[in-house]
Amino acid sequence: MSDKFDVVVIGGGPGGYVAAIRAAQLGLKTACIDKYINKNGKAVFGGTCLNVGCIPSKALLDTSHKFHDASEEYATHGIGIKKVDIDVPRMIERKDEVVEKLTMGVAGLFKSNGVTPLEGTGKLLAGKVVEFTDHDGNTKQLEAENIIIATGSVPVEIPPAPLKEDIIVDSTGALEFQSIPKRLGVIGAGVIGLELGSVWSRLGSEVVILEAQDDFLSVVDRQIAREAQKVLTKQGLDIRTGARVTGTDIKRKAVTVTYTDKDGDQEIVVDKLIVAVGRRPYTEGLLSVDSGVTMDERGFIYVNDQCATDVPGVYAIGDVVRGPMLAHKASEEGVMVAERIAGEKAQVNYDLVPSVIYTHPEIAWVGKTEDELKAAGEKYKAGFFPFSASGRALAANDTDGMVKIIADEETDRVLGCHIIGPNAADLCQQVLIAMEFGSTAEDLGLTMFPHPALCEAVHEAALAVNGHAIHKANRRRK
Numbered sequence: 139m140s141d142k143f144d145v146v147v148i149g150g151g152p153g154g155y156v157a158a159i160r161a162a163q164l165g166l167k168t169a170c171i172d173k174y175i176n177k178n179g180k181a182v183f184g185g186t187c188l189n190v191g192c193i194p195s196k197a198l199l200d201t202s203h204k205f206h207d208a209s210e211e212y213a214t215h216g217i218g219i220k221k222v223d224i225d226v227p228r229m230i231e232r233k234d235e236v237v238e239k240l241t242m243g244v245a246g247l248f249k250s251n252g253v254t255p256l257e258g259t260g261k262l263l264a265g266k267v268v269e270f271t272d273h274d275g276n277t278k279q280l281e282a283e284n285i286i287i288a289t290g291s292v293p294v295e296i297p298p299a300p301l302k303e304d305i306i307v308d309s310t311g312a313l314e315f316q317s318i319p320k321r322l323g324v325i326g327a328g329v330i331g332l333e334l335g336s337v338w339s340r341l342g343s344e345v346v347i348l349e350a351q352d353d354f355l356s357v358v359d360r361q362i363a364r365e366a367q368k369v370l371t372k373q374g375l376d377i378r379t380g381a382r383v384t385g386t387d388i389k390r391k392a393v394t395v396t397y398t399d400k401d402g403d404q405e406i407v408v409d410k411l412i413v414a415v416g417r418r419p420y421t422e423g424l425l426s427v428d429s430g431v432t433m434d435e436r437g438f439i440y441v442n443d444q445c446a447t448d449v450p451g452v453y454a455i456g457d458v459v460r461g462p463m464l465a466h467k468a469s470e471e472g473v474m475v476a477e478r479i480a481g482e483k484a485q486v487n488y489d490l491v492p493s494v495i496y497t498h499p500e501i502a503w504v505g506k507t508e509d510e511l512k513a514a515g516e517k518y519k520a521g522f523f524p525f526s527a528s529g530r531a532l533a534a535n536d537t538d539g540m541v542k543i544i545a546d547e548e549t550d551r552v553l554g555c556h557i558i559g560p561n562a563a564d565l566c567q568q569v570l571i572a573m574e575f576g577s578t579a580e581d582l583g584l585t586m587f588p589h590p591a592l593c594e595a596v597h598e599a600a601l602a603v604n605g606h607a608i609h610k611a612n613r614r615r616k
């Protein structure tokens with residue numbers, strides 16, 4: 139086998155593996171290097187997303203949601219279950235089975251598309267050469283016309299809470315608990331902290347989430363964030379904002395967590411502590427000093443809007459570059475770069491990257507918030523519709539939350555969609571598609587939606603933008 143490739147991808151997560159598949163589809167001779175070894179000692183592709191991120195966290199969220207429904211929700215429907223048990227090791231095992239299926243799937247896709255998988259570490263040298271070291275320490279040099287760096291990110295660690303075995307853990311460790319902690323602390327009320335806190339809270343843990351910022355979910359639309367805080371608190375999550383963790387002390391398997399808030403020094407004692415304070419780009423050992431690739435001040439590989447680095451023919455995508463750390467953003471960048479290498483004119487629309495928090499209800503949004511528009515001095519109008527008025531949500535007894543749609547005051551073009559509610563991710567995507575096609579709120583209002591369906595809330599929110607909602611009183615009338 140020749141060691142010359144059209145494309146060498148370093149990193150096999152949703153950015154890297156998707157880029158590799160698309161490049162191979164376009165007829166480019168492609169290799170993808172990944173160094174990840176899973177907990178069974180097996181080299182697997184799929185990156186953070188498949189192994190310790192999106193997929194395993196959703197597997198646990200889904201199991202814990204079913205458990206919660208069976209223990210607390212079914213009775214409302216008249217369904218009696220004498221005793222509901224949760225077998226935590228089985229829950230973890232099922233999660234691992236899902237992960238295995240998907241990582242094997244990536245291996246299969248590489249095979250069917252003709253991507254050469256290389257298990258080991260990649261290092262970018264000068265002159266578009268990649269040094270590949272396999273897991274036995276054998277090294278060889280790969281020449282590539284084009285190189286795509288997709289090495290992703292790793293959890294941030296903070297000095298007051300160093301990781302300790304299975305007691306103080308990061309998000310990866312929190313996917314492996316073999317029993318339900320009686321008291322669980324979480325540092326950081328971001329996406330990961332809220333999702334993992336929800337998993338264990340639904341199974342019975344007393345969960346305290348400590349968040350340094352005063353505002354809860356500061357990047358989320360204020361109305362949606364307020365509703366989220368209300369609903370999640372009602373579910374039993376003890377969310378303490380303005381609480382900065384200053385230290386931890388482990389004694390007899392319990393962790394004392396000290397933090398400061400507006401009233402001074404405080405402490406809680408928990409059995410397990412999850413540190414979920416964000417992620418940082420992963421570039422350790424990746425670049426030789428003369429590679430020519432530069433970083434920004436926060437350690438992300440510097441790229442332009444087309445993901446090109448400072449070195450012609452070298453690109454970087456996904457969590458290792460600027461922008462939201464999301465699997466779909468990484469994948470879209472992967473496709474764009476592969477297509478541009480093949481001479482096509484691809485582009486990512488960075489204005490329309492959807493975000494989702496997979497709590498229940500889900501929180502999903504895309505486009506501008508009211509605060510952003512106010513700060514930019516732009517005139518807008520907003521319509522919202524509560525799920526408590528949705529026939530389908532009532533039928534399902536799942537009525538928390540609302541849909542909010544924001545449109546330009548003059549042109550009526552949809553500028554943002556913010557949802558907390560059942561299936562918010564899928565509902566928000568309907569509006570995102572409309573936004574991609576430059577839809578107005580009126581266009582959405584003129585579209586027919588099936589009845590009874592949760593998406594009728596999207597329809598009504600769009601109608602409410604111009605005061606035409608049928609199933610609620612309108613703030614503005616026309």
Ligand code: FAD
Nearest residue numbers: 149151153173185186187191192260290456457463464465
């Ligand atoms: P990664 O997935 O991190 O993959 C990078 C790969 O490169 C890794 O396998 C790594 O081992 C390998 N690598 C690194 N350096 C080298 C090297 N020098 N040589 C060879 N290989 C190397 N995002 C969502 O969109 N939705 C979600 O629901 C979601 N949930 C999440 C839940 C959790 C708990 C976590 C931790 C993350 C979640 N994310 C979610 C974020 C998502 O996982 C990341 O945004 C995504 O995986 C980034 O993809 P990537 O390809 O850039 O990098």
Ligand code: AMP
Nearest residue numbers: 326328329348349350351382383415416
């Ligand atoms: P995210 O970046 O979405 O994963 O969220 C991480 C969250 O952790 C942010 O909201 C931070 O404000 C929060 N955070 C970071 N450091 C601390 C700390 N020492 N104590 C409490 N919260 C923190």
